[in-house]
Amino acid sequence: MAAGSSSDYIKHHLTNLVFGQKADGTWGLAHDAAEAAQMGFWKFHVDSLGWSFGLGILFLFLFSRAAKRATTGVPTGFQNFVEIMVDFVSNQVKENFHGRNPLIAPLALTIFCWVFLMNLMDLIPVDWIPSLFALFGVHYMKVVPSTDPNITLGMSFTVFAMIIYYSIKVKGISGFAGELTLHPFSNDNIAVKILLIPINLFLETINLIAKPISLGLRLFGNMYAGEMIFILIALLPWFLQWTLSVPWAIFHILVITLQAFLFMVLTIVYLSTAHEDH
Amino acid sequence: MDINATILGQVVAFAIFVWFCMKFVWPPLIKAMHERQEKIAHGLQAADQAGKDLDLAKEKAAETLREAKHQAAALIEQANKRANQLVEEAKEQARVEGERLKHSAQTEIEREVNRAKDMLRAQVAALSIAGAEKILAASVDQAAHGKMLEQLAAEL
Numbered sequence: 026m027a028a029g030s031s032s033d034y035i036k037h038h039l040t041n042l043v044f045g046q047k048a049d050g051t052w053g054l055a056h057d058a059a060e061a062a063q064m065g066f067w068k069f070h071v072d073s074l075g076w077s078f079g080l081g082i083l084f085l086f087l088f089s090r091a092a093k094r095a096t097t098g099v100p101t102g103f104q105n106f107v108e109i110m111v112d113f114v115s116n117q118v119k120e121n122f123h124g125r126n127p128l129i130a131p132l133a134l135t136i137f138c139w140v141f142l143m144n145l146m147d148l149i150p151v152d153w154i155p156s157l158f159a160l161f162g163v164h165y166m167k168v169v170p171s172t173d174p175n176i177t178l179g180m181s182f183t184v185f186a187m188i189i190y191y192s193i194k195v196k197g198i199s200g201f202a203g204e205l206t207l208h209p210f211s212n213d214n215i216a217v218k219i220l221l222i223p224i225n226l227f228l229e230t231i232n233l234i235a236k237p238i239s240l241g242l243r244l245f246g247n248m249y250a251g252e253m254i255f256i257l258i259a260l261l262p263w264f265l266q267w268t269l270s271v272p273w274a275i276f277h278i279l280v281i282t283l284q285a286f287l288f289m290v291l292t293i294v295y296l297s298t299a300h301e302d303h
Numbered sequence: 304m305d306i307n308a309t310i311l312g313q314v315v316a317f318a319i320f321v322w323f324c325m326k327f328v329w330p331p332l333i334k335a336m337h338e339r340q341e342k343i344a345h346g347l348q349a350a351d352q353a354g355k356d357l358d359l360a361k362e363k364a365a366e367t368l369r370e371a372k373h374q375a376a377a378l379i380e381q382a383n384k385r386a387n388q389l390v391e392e393a394k395e396q397a398r399v400e401g402e403r404l405k406h407s408a409q410t411e412i413e414r415e416v417n418r419a420k421d422m423l424r425a426q427v428a429a430l431s432i433a434g435a436e437k438i439l440a441a442s443v444d445q446a447a448h449g450k451m452l453e454q455l456a457a458e459l
Binding site: 041045064065066070073074077078084088091092093096097107108112127130132134135174175178180 | 306313314316317325328329335336339
């Protein structure tokens with residue numbers, strides 16, 4: 026395979042299907058990366074959002090169906106699986122969250138299952154779905170939503186908003202401001218204390234901002250790297266691909282589960298700290 | 304990295320999904336699981352209670368059995384006593400009855416004897432009269448009279 030076509034192949038696989046306002050003022054799908062870049066902020070990655078919504082709805086559909094049929098008798102089949110998931114998440118929340126908030130557990134369950142399903146798309150061979158869509162004239166299709174930083178950061182910033190909301194709700198504005206300005210450096214002398222405020226504010230703000238960014242970028246980075254390796258493996262001759270793709274896929278099963286788990290646990294921990302009043 | 308409005312779409316979807324999960328997925332599942340937990344706990348408790356009840360019932364049964372045995376023994380003893388008493392009474396009655404019979408037999412005998420004596424007396428009188436008649440009828444013959452008297456005496 027020539028170098029040019031290889032890099033084209035990779036670029037093609039990393040390009041989203043973009044919907045936005047074109048240069049001539051009409052709204053539509055971008056034909057290539059250059060046109061997409063012209064659209065500025067107000068454009069949507071149709072493929073990422075589509076798969077993300079679809080998988081989220083799939084999760085909610087399956088789980089709400091199980092919830093509707095849930096009985097107190099002996100659980101069977103899918104209900105069993107759902108209950109194991111609920112139990113697992115419930116235990117994680119009990120261990121890591123030391124407050125009382127009915128939102129946290131469903132939030133954690135949604136995050137874990139949804140992120141897991143999004144990551145799971147990574148295990149579908151990289152060319153299958155894009156080729157299928159190419160048959161219908163759709164030329165760009167990224168099927169793993171969690172390789173799109175918009176998706177991962179969208180979730181992590183929602184979590185961030187919740188951190189801010191609950192910090193203020195539980196501690197009050199003054200309490201939250203105090204947390205940001207009176208730690209980690211403190212002094213009994215009031216003058217020194219005031220002097221330390223800017224330093225504390227600087228450190229605490231970085232600490233606070235780092236939470237959502239690291240949360241989103243960790244998931245994105247892991248999944249993006251994994252996807253990239255799959256794409257590189259797909260450049261090999263077809264009869265050699267399995268020698269690398271099978272071990273990588275098996276290893277990746279661990280990665281996708283771990284990343285979904287991490288996203289969930291860190292969300293719980295961050296929200297737990299937000300609920301703690303010193 | 305191309306950050307764009309996709310992020311807003313994801314935020315909205317995330318919020319809706321979490322809300323849906325909190326409203327329609329989590330509560331029924333957790334409720335069903337808690338109810339099952341309670342059911343199992345109750346079941347175990349009931350089993351425990353049943354075991355205790357069984358022990359209690361066994362104890363009670365043994366107690367009742369023991370009591371019944373006691374009562375039976377008492378009844379048998381009482382019956383034995385009563386039987387002995389009856390036998391004694393029967394003996395006493397028999398003795399009394401025997402005594403009475405003996406007594407009446409004796410009186411009867413005495414009466415018979417008296418009657419026989421009376422009859423004898425009457426016959427003796429009659430004989431004496433008959434003998435006297437004969438003596439008077441025949442002439443007085445010392446030898447014959449003496450002989451007759453001897454005969455009379457022998458007839459007595």
